[in-house]
Amino acid sequence: MTEPFVTPFDGQTTAGEVLKGIDLTGRRYIVTGGASGIGLATSRALIKAGAEVTVATRRPSGDDRALDLSDLDSVRAFTEAWDGPLHGIVANGGVMALPTRETASNGWELQLATNFLGHFALVTGLHANLRAAGESRVVVVSSGIQVKGAFDFEDPQFQRQPYDPWKAYRNSKVAGSLFSVALARRWAADGVLANTADPGYVATNLQRHLDEDTLRAFGMAGENAVLPDYFSTPEQAAATNVLLAAYPLPKEVTGRYFIYCQEAEHVPGGPDAPGGVAPWSLDPAAADRLWELAEKAL
Numbered sequence: 127m128t129e130p131f132v133t134p135f136d137g138q139t140t141a142g143e144v145l146k147g148i149d150l151t152g153r154r155y156i157v158t159g160g161a162s163g164i165g166l167a168t169s170r171a172l173i174k175a176g177a178e179v180t181v182a183t184r185r186p187s188g189d190d191r192a193l194d195l196s197d198l199d200s201v202r203a204f205t206e207a208w209d210g211p212l213h214g215i216v217a218n219g220g221v222m223a224l225p226t227r228e229t230a231s232n233g234w235e236l237q238l239a240t241n242f243l244g245h246f247a248l249v250t251g252l253h254a255n256l257r258a259a260g261e262s263r264v265v266v267v268s269s270g271i272q273v274k275g276a277f278d279f280e281d282p283q284f285q286r287q288p289y290d291p292w293k294a295y296r297n298s299k300v301a302g303s304l305f306s307v308a309l310a311r312r313w314a315a316d317g318v319l320a321n322t323a324d325p326g327y328v329a330t331n332l333q334r335h336l337d338e339d340t341l342r343a344f345g346m347a348g349e350n351a352v353l354p355d356y357f358s359t360p361e362q363a364a365a366t367n368v369l370l371a372a373y374p375l376p377k378e379v380t381g382r383y384f385i386y387c388q389e390a391e392h393v394p395g396g397p398d399a400p401g402g403v404a405p406w407s408l409d410p411a412a413a414d415r416l417w418e419l420a421e422k423a424l
């Protein structure tokens with residue numbers, strides 16, 4: 127394994143602190159899901175550092191641009207309308223643990239379609255624009271759930287097995303990490319660095335599909351609810367996004383998995399693994415297999 131890349135930051139660092147003293151004037155970014163939660167904190171920090179940020183959202187207001195990640199026609203319309211160089215995409219939009227199996231317009235299970243396939247279509251559709259920037263970044267937002275189990279290539283759409291909301295979310299987030307591994311390998315010569323950001327735990331709209339008991343267990347519901355100490359603020363979680371999107375990185379820092387502004391520990395993974403990144407989330411062969419699956423779907 128290559129040496130981990132060490133930064134001066136940690137889990138307490140905010141996105142604004144990572145970008146302190148960095149001038150992003152003239153640099154153009156897209157942040158999906160950039161109108162709420164971690165995406166909003168990411169957009170704000172990039173804008174404050176001088177970047178031009180396009181917030182891609184289902185419910186655009188002001189200068190936002192419409193994008194529904196679960197609808198490949200919407201993604202295509204977005205990429206076709208984009209003009210000129212692009213310095214970074216923060217692939218942050220997502221949904222979690224939909225209680226029943228829902229499908230996107232192309233028939234894919236909705237979490238995999240939204241969190242992974244929509245971003246695959248977006249990023250690959252903007253390849254020429256990222257290349258035109260000379261140096262650019264792709265940040266794929268994954269989740270600690272990737273450490274619990276590998277991507278299920280046998281039945282990713284839950285056509286043969288009963289639908290499991292968390293397994294579907296996990297598939298989509300392992301897929302995200304594998305996507306940055308594949309991008310790093312394929313687009314290095316184009317000056318594109320692609321890495322994965324894990325936000326840790328943050329109280330946002332993402333948890334809206336969780337039931338009352340689960341929310342209570344997380345300290346997110348009930349009288350006198352108190353979030354556990356290990357929760358981050360959106361500004362702290364966004365720090366890893368902007369680190370990977372805009373902080374100076376050597377060209378070797380690509381295809382890697384970060385949390386709390388540092389590279390995650392490489393661990394064996396499994397249902398009881400407490401943290402770190404699992405081998406199946408960084409596996410180049412699985413990354414290629416997933417790329418082919420996604421290409422076929424486009």
Ligand SMILES: NC(=O)c1ccc[n+]([C@@H]2O[C@H](COP(=O)([O-])OP(=O)(O)OC[C@H]3O[C@@H](n4cnc5c(N)ncnc54)[C@H](OP(=O)(O)O)[C@@H]3O)[C@@H](O)[C@H]2O)c1
Pocket residue numbers: 158159160161162163164165182183184185193194195196197217218219220221222240267268269270324325326327328329330331332333
């Ligand atoms: N919060 C956590 O603890 C945590 C932990 C690990 C990973 N993450 C990841 O962090 C990312 C940001 O989540 P968050 O916590 O900030 O939650 P959030 O506030 O719910 O933000 C998610 C964003 O994704 C957008 N989105 C959902 N479906 C979309 C679609 N079909 N097309 C376009 N945009 C869509 C949402 O936009 P709408 O307003 O249109 O719904 C929303 O802005 C997600 O990828 C999530 O999986 C979060």
